[in-house]
Amino acid sequence: MGTENIPNQIIPEKKDRKMELMEQRHQSAMTALDLERVLAEEQPLTEYPASGSSENKELLLRAETKLRPIISRLKEAGLVSQQETVQNLVSKYIKEKVIAQRIEMELKEEILGEGKETTPQETGARLFKMRTGTEPVKEVEAIRREGYFILAFFNDDDYFRFIGGLKKEESDGQFHRAMRFPNMSVDVILSRNGWTNKTIIHERQHFINNSIFNNFEGFEQQVPAKTAYPLLSAIYRKAHSSDDLDEVYTYGGLRGKLEKVKDELLARIRDGGNDEWATEFFADYLYTYLREGFSEDEQSEIDDLLWEIMPELKVAYTYFSYPADARGILVYHLIDIPLIRFPERIRAIVDYYKTRISEFTQYVPENRRVGHSGHPIDRDWLAELDKLRLEITGESYTASELILGTKKSEDIEQELVDIKEKLVALREKYDELIENS
Secondary structure (H helix, E strand, O other), X not given: OOHHHOOOOHHHHHHHHHHHHHHHHHHHHHHHHHHHHHHHOOOOOOOOOOOOOHHHHHHHHHHHHHHHHHHHHHHHOOOHHHHHHHHHHHHHHHHHHHHHHHHHHHHHHHHHHOOOOOOHHHHHHHHHHHHHOXXXXXXXXXXXXXXXXXXXXXXXXXXXXXXXXXXXXXXXXXEEEEEEEOOEEEEEEEEOOOOOHHHHHHHHHHHHHHHHOHHHOOOOOOOOOOXXXXXXXXXXXXXXXXXXXXXXXXXXXHHHHHHHHHHHHHHHHHOOOOHHHHHOOOOOHHHHHHHOOOOHHHHHHHHHHHHHHHHHHHHHOOOOOOOHHXXXXXXXXXXXXXXXXXXXXXXXXXXXXXXXXXXXXXXXXXXXXXXXXXXXXXXXXXXXXXHHHHHHHHHHHHHHHHHHOOOOOOOHHHHHHHHHHHHHHHHHHHHHHHHOO
């Protein structure tokens, strides 16, 4: 049914409801990013690492307070599985962090017991020898962050030996969940070319997706049928609703592989790469493991889906450019969205932020205006006009940063109200100058 048959008064109501839902998702994404920052804070250990330590009890309480609005909305919507998953996220994070902290403590005790300093180089050499049984050719540096160790390599032979000698591996890094060492397992992030920020941001997102969100299990929304991707739609549908247990097993495995495609895509979004970098990986030989199990026709649909996502990301990146915090907001908007729904969801995200930001950018004058024809330009008047225009642009830019979550504030909404009032006054003054020229 077209909009021409819908009473006019209903259309704004539907639009407002969509904006309301996107506002809720925006608040959830902001909360998730803020919670990520809180959890990532590193404090000196005052007691033996344990989930029930006083420090972690306080952290859990802070996190639960921040998550309460999200949990309430999920409960009201009847999304029980997602609600339980969100409630368990912080406990999972703390558990991973405690494991890594204990290993860090044991390594430091061993190194100090040998009369050596607990430097990143000494820790890296120790982990390298534990894993390979040999000394590295060049220094390998290692530090613990959150629930994982980061190992920075400065020699390709060292890197390849550490990951198992597969020299066909050409990626710049890896995330390895629960990597095995003698008498221990711990999550590790490997950076092939030293301390490369983009690589570490990328692999850290894999840590979040895998170790904290458990590959999105029990967290994603329901998937409506999409005629453009019938085979992928069938995978989502039959993974949980088939009466045939063999089908549930088969399609459940395929859905798990789709989550791994999504995992890679989100990591590439987060690391600051462009739209092509984010989506053109599925056919690469490094990702053969992602294609295994899919028929040629299913692989073709995945290729088509990623191709459809690419231009949507290109538009989104005009709002969510680097730094990582901006990309973090976009990632958390998509974290519970099945891959098959990414194209329309990214469009909805862009529409929401475009609408919100335009509330402030509408006050920016389109073009510089000059005096009436035939009259000389008053340089003082022009300088004042330029000054006002720059101030208006600056305030609208600050509003955009607040809306996109890249600028911190104790009370974002109140600050936006204050900026709106200031913009109105500045634009009125600007227009008065034009009128009186």
